[in-house]
Amino acid sequence: MEFIVGYPKGPPLVRDYLAEKEQVAEFFGRSFSSLEDFRSKATEVDGRFGRAERELAAQAVLVPPGGDETRLEAFVEKGGYMVTTGQQPGLLGGPLYNIYKALTAARLAGVLEERLGKPVIPLFWVSSEDHDWDEANHTEIIGADNKLHRIELEKLHSEANPAIHRIQIGSAAQYRIEEFIQLLPDNDFSSEYIKLILDSFGPDKTLADGFHLLLQELLGRFGIFFTDAAHPRVKAHSSRMLLEELGRSEELEAILKRTSDRLSSAGYAQQVPILEGGVNLFLEGSAGRERLYREGDGFRLRTSGVHVTLRDVRERQAEDHLVLSPNVLSRPVVESSVFPTLSYVGGPGEIAYFAQLGEYFRAHGLEMPIVYPRCSVTLVEKKIRKILDKFELSLEFLQKPFHEVASEVAREGVPQEVGQAMQSFRESVAKCTEELGQAVNSIDPTLNTGATQVRSQAFSALEELERKILQAIKRENQIGLNQLEKAQLHLYPNGKPAERVQNPFYFLTRYGGTFLDELYNSFEVSI
Numbered sequence: 001m002e003f004i005v006g007y008p009k010g011p012p013l014v015r016d017y018l019a020e021k022e023q024v025a026e027f028f029g030r031s032f033s034s035l036e037d038f039r040s041k042a043t044e045v046d047g048r049f050g051r052a053e054r055e056l057a058a059q060a061v062l063v064p065p066g067g068d069e070t071r072l073e074a075f076v077e078k079g080g081y082m083v084t085t086g087q088q089p090g091l092l093g094g095p096l097y098n099i100y101k102a103l104t105a106a107r108l109a110g111v112l113e114e115r116l117g118k119p120v121i122p123l124f125w126v127s128s129e130d131h132d133w134d135e136a137n138h139t140e141i142i143g144a145d146n147k148l149h150r151i152e153l154e155k156l157h158s159e160a161n162p163a164i165h166r167i168q169i170g171s172a173a174q175y176r177i178e179e180f181i182q183l184l185p186d187n188d189f190s191s192e193y194i195k196l197i198l199d200s201f202g203p204d205k206t207l208a209d210g211f212h213l214l215l216q217e218l219l220g221r222f223g224i225f226f227t228d229a230a231h232p233r234v235k236a237h238s239s240r241m242l243l244e245e246l247g248r249s250e251e252l253e254a255i256l257k258r259t260s261d262r263l264s265s266a267g268y269a270q271q272v273p274i275l276e277g278g279v280n281l282f283l284e285g286s287a288g289r290e291r292l293y294r295e296g297d298g299f300r301l302r303t304s305g306v307h308v309t310l311r312d313v314r315e316r317q318a319e320d321h322l323v324l325s326p327n328v329l330s331r332p333v334v335e336s337s338v339f340p341t342l343s344y345v346g347g348p349g350e351i352a353y354f355a356q357l358g359e360y361f362r363a364h365g366l367e368m369p370i371v372y373p374r375c376s377v378t379l380v381e382k383k384i385r386k387i388l389d390k391f392e393l394s395l396e397f398l399q400k401p402f403h404e405v406a407s408e409v410a411r412e413g414v415p416q417e418v419g420q421a422m423q424s425f426r427e428s429v430a431k432c433t434e435e436l437g438q439a440v441n442s443i444d445p446t447l448n449t450g451a452t453q454v455r456s457q458a459f460s461a462l463e464e465l466e467r468k469i470l471q472a473i474k475r476e477n478q479i480g481l482n483q484l485e486k487a488q489l490h491l492y493p494n495g496k497p498a499e500r501v502q503n504p505f506y507f508l509t510r511y512g513g514t515f516l517d518e519l520y521n522s523f524e525v526s527i
Helices: 012-018 022-028 035-046 051-059 069-077 097-116 171-182 190-200 207-222 232-247 249-265 310-319 331-338 348-354 358-363 382-391 402-412 416-441 447-476 478-491 505-511 514-522
Strands: 002-006 081-087 120-126 138-142 148-152 225-228 278-285 288-295 298-301 324-326 341-346 370-373 376-380
Touching: 002 514, 012 022, 012 348, 012 370, 022 249, 022 358, 035 097, 035 341, 035 370, 051 069, 051 232, 069 120, 081 097, 097 120, 097 207, 097 341, 097 376, 097 514, 120 207, 138 505, 148 171, 171 190, 190 207, 190 505, 207 225, 207 514, 232 249, 232 278, 232 310, 232 324, 232 331, 249 278, 249 288, 249 358, 278 298, 298 310, 310 324, 324 331, 331 341, 331 358, 341 348, 348 370, 376 382, 382 478, 402 478, 416 447, 505 514
Parallel strands: 081 120, 081 341, 120 225, 341 370
Antiparallel strands: 002 376, 138 148, 278 288, 278 324, 288 298
């Protein structure tokens, strides 16, 4: 299998960041390719994290199976750092890019540890406080039937939108898990992974539990550690910062708006809209996890409309730290306040929203971590490469809608003599109708229109004949077109790069654990 490694594509802002263009430097500060910038960031982190702060950070870290706990001890003793990444929980591990983010963080941490001479821990943050059930409740995989299947859990709370860590999967979801398992091949590798799936996503587990158990088992041996947005230590360490965010919400909104305006002036779209009156926090209310908005002398819960005061929020948070949580913009600030983060490994969307956060971080007394792009990988199995080579096609060619792919391949299959005959006919019609038009013009200028109509009718008839020729070639080459359609499905399911759709168990159950080793070894991090 081929591992074609690069950076993921994104909007102009992301492309310019990856190209390290000067016009985006002001929004990100430090460069992801500069060792000196990483040293500078390490100095900033050291100014905030002493031994005691690192001990508190280590208490919020989960050691996975196969993980080395002594690494955390060395991290505290020697004044280490962290490279973080993360994602909200996804059913059965979500798409491939979750694995890519984690392994990129591990490779980056290894390089930085060697260059800086201090322990650097790769840490995966599971965003279990997220409440977007529709985004987390499904996964997609190509089954043995070479069709893409979507496995989706039903929503258990029709009215409310609680945080994912509060939702148990329940026994009713087990038939969906079994449905997924039935799509996996029956071979020497599959039994190990089927057991992992069943152990991770039992009815008594939440989606966050299952996501943790699964990724920890797969990735622990690569030195990756884990934490959770709802971890008691994370919530305790960040509670004061969240209340500060609430009390300064108007000031901080103005700061974010100012950066967004600068982005717009530079010609870039903002990734996260800054909503007037919106606080970068959620409070658990009667409708689940609800965004807070300033209202009068207090705040309004967006969905239920309930009004609360700052005192109400403080009292509720004192009783249960979990009720108050950050949004997509304030979450990175929470992370950098709890952990000595040098760098955050992110995909295109995350890179784009970090561009909005530089001044916001400074308002909290922090410097933004260096944003490192996750590796993007196109996986080309041998069976897919054979198809591409047979038709002499590039990967990019299959990004087009399949009807366009089929038509272009059919055109390539038109016999040379047929193509030449059609081209000769086209040229002859054009020449003869032009001559005819000139000839009849001397009799009656209006007759020239008739000559033009003859030309149009001839070309229309020729196009119809060409369409029928292409259909005949498609029928003759149906087996080959089916192969191309199969290749397209594997490379661009639903018209998207496979890394954003395909579940990793497709590859794990076919190639075993060495798939992850080869993936890890294919990632190159250069600073």
